[in-house]
């Protein structure tokens with residue numbers, strides 16, 4: 001079903017069309033854009049509240065600036081649906097996040113209006129500054145560079161590294177701070193409180209009115225604009241110095257806070273800011289989910305709600321007649337509480353993903369032992385390291401893809417000191433519709449090469465619980481447990497906690513012709529394959545290796561002596577991954593066995609359902625079976 005746009009939106013095929021409209025028409029454009037987003041996301045799913053919150057900002061930015069010559073960079077990019085719709089992708093918007101359709105995030109190869117590829121947060125100011133400095137170098141003095149960053153993304157260290165640089169770079173950079181007091185969950189930390197203080201401070205509000213009254217007139221003054229701008233600047237400085245504005249201290253000119261839903265005021269302000277050179281920040285107040293009452297009320301739930309009835313607000317969930325397996329993240333969340341009740345040393349840490357990781361269960365039950373540290377993966381890792389030095393056992397839960405941010409900290413702060421930090425890597429393997437920025441493809445390879453690190457993956461819920469229990473035992477050192485997005489396989493998952501010997505695998509079944517070695521949840525495909533082949537009298541062995549490091553060498557010796565064909569399967573990159581570890585073992589012990597590795601090739605894999613992507617990469621049940629049959633057939637021919 002293709003959604004019909006409103007009358008004005010239907011005429012906008014690029015921002016140039018938008019800029020051809022009268023300013024008075026922008027309100028209607030905003031209303032139609034908001035409706036178009038609601039209509040589409042309710043049917044096709046995707047991120048919701050963030051894009052609704054920046055509708056006016058999106059319209060105003062494209063109206064005031066000459067995009068794509070002026071470069072607009074959206075931080076994270078989950079709020080850029082309006083931007084996509086206004087920049088020539090309205091007709092394809094129903095394919096957003098669908099297999100082979102539009103990406104859910106800005107992407108350079110998708111459109112010249114997507115100035116920078118995003119997905120991970122807090123990169124926009126650095127990227128925009130790089131572009132601004134390049135423009136300066138090339139003499140493009142009329143070119144503007146705008147980073148739009150949320151208050152959540154602003155808690156990321158990179159944003160501050162960029163502000164620190166930009167303040168003295170003297171480049172033409174505008175940072176729009178989209179402050180809605182929300183990350184996915186409520187935003188946290190002192191910065192958030194500081195922004196609230198500015199917003200509610202009487203001095204600022206008074207100043208804002210005065211400043212914008214003057215600024216609003218700038219464009220009418222033509223050649224006098226610079227003079228007025230400098231007067232405005234002095235006015236701001238005079239007032240702000242009293243208040244010691246954080247951004248001013250970093251040598252940014254601070255403007256705002258302004259109402260991010262007042263399209264006319266916003267457009268006028270942005271136009272005026274074009275006349276003010278150098279680094280500047282516009283503090284915009286917006287409401288996440290604006291214009292859809294339920295989304296305004298329960299902003300976390302409506303961050304990415306799935307499909308829903310846009311009239312009643314009912315979020316559609318598939319109904320099952322039988323009990324379903326839980327999500328791995330929920331097994332993690334509940335098991336954390338269970339473990340922490342038994343062991344007073346256990347703590348929980350998440351960088352801004354309490355509901356995404358289900359650590360919120362522990363945060364509610366034991367608020368003094370579970371921490372949301374903001375979008376700050378590096379800090380989350382080193383903070384955990386600090387806890388561990390004091391004899392505590394932190395479980396630091398980070399999505400595999402976001403763990404990439406904290407890599408040096410894993411090596412330098414945790415592994416070199418052999419500290420007992422447990423890394424629970426959620427969304428390991430293909431993330432699905434979020435696409436390549438979010439796939440957790442690399443962790444097996446990047447964790448496996450670090451001294452002291454244990455790398456494990458459960459094949460089911462019970463194994464996850466046992467690995468968590470094992471990792472919490474004394475003197476375990478750094479311990480990674482990776483598990484995928486979505487459900488496990490055990491509706492009855494609350495099994496008794498058992499310690500697993502580190503570096504031991506499980507024999508799922510012994511066989512004759514070939515051995516399948518799996519790592520993690522993906523092993524369930526192999527179970528299916530073995531059953532299918534068994535029907536034809538083909539018995540293959542299946543081993544759930546459970547640890548990519550240390551490998552179960554005893555089991556591997558058994559396998560390499562017993563079979564002359566081995567298939568390894570992993571939901572991770574082939575280069576340096578689990579299969580590579582098995583090959584290293586083979587070479588080190590000079591076995592000569594035919595090994596085929598299945599996993600993610602050395603390529604950027606786009607978005608699609610996990611199942612689809614496993615299929616494309618040849619390691620869904622069908623792909624594994626095909627490989628096994630081919631290998632067995634080859635030996636028959638020989």
Ligand SMILES: Cc1ncc(C[n+]2csc(CCOP(=O)(O)OP(=O)(O)O)c2C)c(N)n1
Nearest residue numbers: 050119120121150151152153182183184352
């Ligand atoms: C490095 C990194 N960590 C975590 C995330 C997950 N994440 C996506 S959006 C988001 C919240 C962003 O909050 P904010 O910037 O305020 O934008 P809003 O959704 O409120 O508009 C988070 C934590 C991410 N994209 N990147």
